[in-house]
Amino acid sequence: MSRNEPHSVLITPLGGLGEIGKNLTVIEWENNAVIIDAGFKFPDADLPGIDKVIPDLSYLDTISKKIRAVLLTHGHADHIGGLRYVLEKVKVPVYGTELTIGLADEVLPGSVRPVDFRTVQFGKHYFIAGVRTEFIRVNHSIPDGAAIALHFPAGIVLHTGDFKIDLNPIDGNPMDLQRFGDLGLKGILCLMADSTNADEPGYTASESTVGRTFEQLYKFAPGRIVVATFATNIHRLQQIVDTTAKFGRKLIIDGKSIVDTIKVAQRLGYFNMQDSMVITPEQANKMPPDKVAIVTTGTQGEPMSGMTKIANATHPKIHIQKTDTVLISADPIPGNESLVSRTVSGLLKLGANVYYRNVDGVHVSGHASQEEMKIVLALARPKYFIPLHGEYKQLWFHAKIAENIGINKENIFICDNGDQIQLSEKVGKIVKKVPAGAVYIDGSSVGDIGTVVLKERSKLARDGFMTISVAVSKDTREILAGPDITSQGFIYMKESAETIEVVKQAVINIVKNWKSESSSTSELKRQIREKLSDVLLETTRRRPMILPTVLQI
Ligand SMILES: [Zn+2]
Ligand SMILES: [Zn+2]
Structure with missing residues (x-):
């Protein structure tokens, strides 16, 4: 089957699988594509200095001409927090319910404006590149949460967004289970659903x-x-x-x-x-x-x-x-x-x-537990099922639940970010993998923070640093001034006279050796870094970052 066969869809989650956060799923059909949600994730503790993490969006560059819209399920940061980075790549309309659009509007910087926001209502239909699209009310820990159904030529694709079934919601608006059942009767090609609490038995309390x-x-x-x-x-x-x-x-x-x-x-x-x-x-x-x-x-x-x-x-x-x-x-x-x-x-x-x-009792989850997942699966009765929004464990449990309720095991896809699934009435399979790592946002810079920088930051936080400055003569290559030592977050200078003395003596010896070698000052710096690192490990059991400065006069 060719990728351009009209009656199939390609679904590519770029974030939100194997993790909680940075949700983003691309759906392609014919010569079109939509993006459902564009979130970020807060960094783990092992990413010092990183403000947030977004999905790798480089795949969007390869299909940018096809992208027709971004559809938002609800206004949480793990669904709208990465919107600005998507809009920096593609200027397309953004669809969502009123509160979701209001919150998305609030977090977008001026640089991506104006944005073509399209506020949608439950129960109405919208057409995106000819495909009928509807937003269906779900319950969640924020009002105005929506599931999204797209009526493709290949069949209906239903994305639940984050949901729970709350029969006593405080705003009086329960989830529209009837519509889930309607679509199930029509025949759903693929259901993608929130897996956050797939390992929680029972129902989530109201x-x-x-x-x-x-x-x-x-x-x-x-x-x-x-x-x-x-x-x-x-x-x-x-x-x-x-x-x-x-x-x-x-x-x-x-x-x-x-x-x-x-x-x-x-x-x-x-x-x-x-x-x-x-x-x-x-x-x-x-x-x-x-x-x-x-x-x-x-x-x-x-x-x-x-x-x-x-x-x-x-x-x-x-x-x-x-x-x-x-x-x-x-x-x-x-x-x-x-x-x-x-x-x-x-x-x-x-x-x-x-x-x-x-x-x-001071908190209840905003996500469905196992019994609610079964209800949605039983109403929707999809041909294919892709659990979303969870670590591997939760995706696995959700897949099991789907299997137990009668979905064919071969039609359930536990995916990684970047897996591309092709679905049609006849065939469903993972066809390829696209780039889908994490991109680190550090203040205002996007993505240019490599693992080296991250490692350096971890090292600084753990072991501190030491600077060594020394001036040497251009002609004789002998020390004219220094070595001067400063340190931060490593040793308390006043109480470490002995260590400082050891370091100074070591630097003097390194310069002496270098003097007879006729190598460059950058070679001298390298030697200071390496040899001092060993000396300090021996005397202090730590490896601070060492920053040598050599001045030739
Ligand atoms: Zn949410
Ligand atoms: Zn979420």
Whole structure:
């Protein structure tokens, strides 16, 4: 079968497989392509100095003429945070529901504007290069989340986005299961679905259960309530605001990201709050503690976030009081557990009463558990199934669930980022692999940070560095000044006179040898680096980065 056979589609996930984050999937048909989601991921701790990670987008360059649109499922950063980098490559319309577009608009820099945003409504149909496209309501930890169905000549492709089935949603809008069933009856060629909680049995509890927990905690809290949540978890923020108002408290909103999200959501009618209930920390100081609540960021122990500063007693305005009740209203993302536990310990040490993890009911997931996945698979009954949005373990569990519910094992694809799957009524197979690594964003520079730089940063953070400067005569090649030694993050200079002396003597000996060799100064620098590294390892058991400067006079 040729790649240009009209009745087939090519699906290429460039991110979001084998990981949680940087979701991006390309779907191609005939001479067209769309991109579903364009997210980023926060870096792991082993990437010092990296702000965020996006998918390798070089594949888009090879098909840029075919790309017709970007379709967004919802407004979380792992789905919209990489949009600017896609729009830098292709200027195409961006489709999404109202809140999703509002949040995407908020994070785009001026350099990619103007952007052709197309706000969509549930229940309506849109045509992209002739292909009927619809957005179907799902529940998630942000309002306005959508699944996307594309009616290709080869069949319907349905992408769930991030979803859960919440039958008691706080905005009164349950997932449109009926439409999933409708499409299932018509015949779905391929379902791609959120696998985040594929290893969780049962059903994910409704968001509204968190509100009930909040009420209990507010009722008995002797002093202030301090809640940390994700800035984009608008339902959770709404429940914090509602409970705060219900118990006659006023609210401090700490953190620009929360203020910004609320502003967008309020403007678009997705958030209800009386502005009069918001107070400043200064105003709060004059009020009884049991009339005050605080909402802040930092559920993941992020170093610069509000809750982390509060726990470290370094927050400029908010200081823990012994009667405070602190709620960490989120689960740690895998990898962040130790940061979160440090925050909890810090808060306990300061005397606060702390509630965290969903054992205390202060959090429920925004993602479907196994029983909900079965419901969606049973309604959709796809011919092919591709689990998305999960580490390998979760993709594997989701694949098993699909198999148990009757999907042909050969038609289930557990993929890696970059795998290209060709699907038609007759054949489904992985046809090739395209580049799909990670690209590191460091401040404003994109992708030019190689592993060498990363290794250097790790080394600096671990072992510090030492600079050695020495001036030598052009004629006699003898030392005229120095060697001068400085160091940072390696040894405390004042208490390491002995080590410094050893280093100086070593440099003098190296220069002496070099003098008789007639080699260049760069060779001298190389020798200083290598030999000192050994000397320092022997005397201090560490290998700092060594930066020699040789001046020829
Ligand atoms: Zn999400
Ligand atoms: Zn997500």
